[in-house]
Amino acid sequence: MSTDESRLATEWQVWLVENLSLGVGEEDARRTLMGAGVAEDVARAEVARALGHPYFQACQRLGRRYAWMESVMDAYSSLHRQAGRDRALEKREGLSAEEFFTHYYYGHRPVVLKGMMGDWPALGRWSLSYLAERAGAAEVEVMTGRNANPDHAPQAEKHRTRMTFRDYLKMVASGGETNDYYMVPRNENWQRDGLSPLREDVRAPAGIIDPGLRPDMMTLLLGPAGTVTPLHHDNMNVLLAQVMGRKHVRMAPSFQRHLMYSRYGTFSHVDAGKPDLERFPLYGEANVVEAVVEPGELLFIPVGWWHWVRALDVSASVTFHHFLVPGGNTYMPEPG
Known part of the structure; x- marks a missing residue:
C-alpha cells in the first residue's frame, strides 16, 4: 500500500x-x-x-x-449501567462522614452533599459588593483572554493577568455572560494575604476535611455566568463547595477514559456542553451523569472522574483536597 x-x-x-x-x-x-x-x-x-x-x-x-484493560473497563461500565445508574448525579442530605467515606470516597463515586454548609458565614454574606468591601484592594491573578484560545485551560501560562480584586469584581458585575475571564485554582489567590478576610467566612466540612484550612489547603473559583471548565479530570479527589450562584456539572467515570478522547494528559477533545458524536462517537457510550449544584451544596469529584462545569450565574466556589483519611488524599500518578 x-x-x-x-x-x-x-x-x-x-x-x-x-x-x-x-x-x-x-x-x-x-x-x-x-x-x-x-x-x-x-x-x-x-x-x-x-x-x-x-x-x-x-x-x-x-x-x-492494552486491549485487555479496556475490556475490563467496558465490563465494569456494563455493570455500572446494569446497577441502574441514571443520568442524574446523586444528591444526599444528612449524610454522616463515615457513610461519605465508605460509599463515596472509597467507593469512587461522585455525590452532591446537601445541608453541610449551614455554619458557613460566607453563605449569608458573600456578594460582589461584600467581597469588594472586605478585600477589594488585594492584588489577585485572573485568567483572561480565554475566548481567543480554545486551549486556554491546558495553556494557562498564556492567560495570567494581575489586577486589583475590586477591578475584577467590576468586570464580573458589568460584563454579562462570558467565558473570557475567570479566577481558577491555578491562580492560587487564597494564598495572597489580601484575601485573608474572606477565608474567615469558610468552614471545613466536619469530619470530612482537615479543619486546619491553611491557605494552601483551599482554592477559590470566581467568575461571571457563562464560564466553562472544559472536560478534564483531576489527579486527586476534590470537594467543591458552591457559595454563590449555580453550576451545571456533567461527569463521566474514570474507568471510561478510553471513551474520552484525551489530550494533554488530563483534558478531552470533547466539548461536553454540546458533544459532536460524529467526530467523537465513543463518547456517546459514556455513562455521563449531571446535576445543577446550588449554593450551599458540596460536590465530591472522585480522582480521575471526568467533569465539565458551566456557571449558570455569577458564581463563587471553594475547593478542598485535604481529606481526613489515613495517608492523605488519593493521587493518580502522571504517566512516565
Whole structure:
C-alpha cells in the first residue's frame, strides 16, 4: 500500500488514525470525512492509505497489548449501567462522614452533599459588593483572554493577568455572560494575604476535611455566568463547595477514559456542553451523569472522574483536597 503524502489536513489525519485504531468502522470514518467536506474518492483513498500505513499497523499492535484493560473497563461500565445508574448525579442530605467515606470516597463515586454548609458565614454574606468591601484592594491573578484560545485551560501560562480584586469584581458585575475571564485554582489567590478576610467566612466540612484550612489547603473559583471548565479530570479527589450562584456539572467515570478522547494528559477533545458524536462517537457510550449544584451544596469529584462545569450565574466556589483519611488524599500518578 502506498504511503504517499496524505491529502487531508494534519488534524484530520490524526483524527482518522486515532479513530480507526479505537475501532471506528471504515464506513463510519469515510462518512465523517465526507461530512467535513472531503470528496468521496479522497475519503476512500485516505482510509485505505491509513489502514495500509506501517505506522498505523504498529499502532494497532501496540494497542492490542492494552486491549485487555479496556475490556475490563467496558465490563465494569456494563455493570455500572446494569446497577441502574441514571443520568442524574446523586444528591444526599444528612449524610454522616463515615457513610461519605465508605460509599463515596472509597467507593469512587461522585455525590452532591446537601445541608453541610449551614455554619458557613460566607453563605449569608458573600456578594460582589461584600467581597469588594472586605478585600477589594488585594492584588489577585485572573485568567483572561480565554475566548481567543480554545486551549486556554491546558495553556494557562498564556492567560495570567494581575489586577486589583475590586477591578475584577467590576468586570464580573458589568460584563454579562462570558467565558473570557475567570479566577481558577491555578491562580492560587487564597494564598495572597489580601484575601485573608474572606477565608474567615469558610468552614471545613466536619469530619470530612482537615479543619486546619491553611491557605494552601483551599482554592477559590470566581467568575461571571457563562464560564466553562472544559472536560478534564483531576489527579486527586476534590470537594467543591458552591457559595454563590449555580453550576451545571456533567461527569463521566474514570474507568471510561478510553471513551474520552484525551489530550494533554488530563483534558478531552470533547466539548461536553454540546458533544459532536460524529467526530467523537465513543463518547456517546459514556455513562455521563449531571446535576445543577446550588449554593450551599458540596460536590465530591472522585480522582480521575471526568467533569465539565458551566456557571449558570455569577458564581463563587471553594475547593478542598485535604481529606481526613489515613495517608492523605488519593493521587493518580502522571504517566512516565
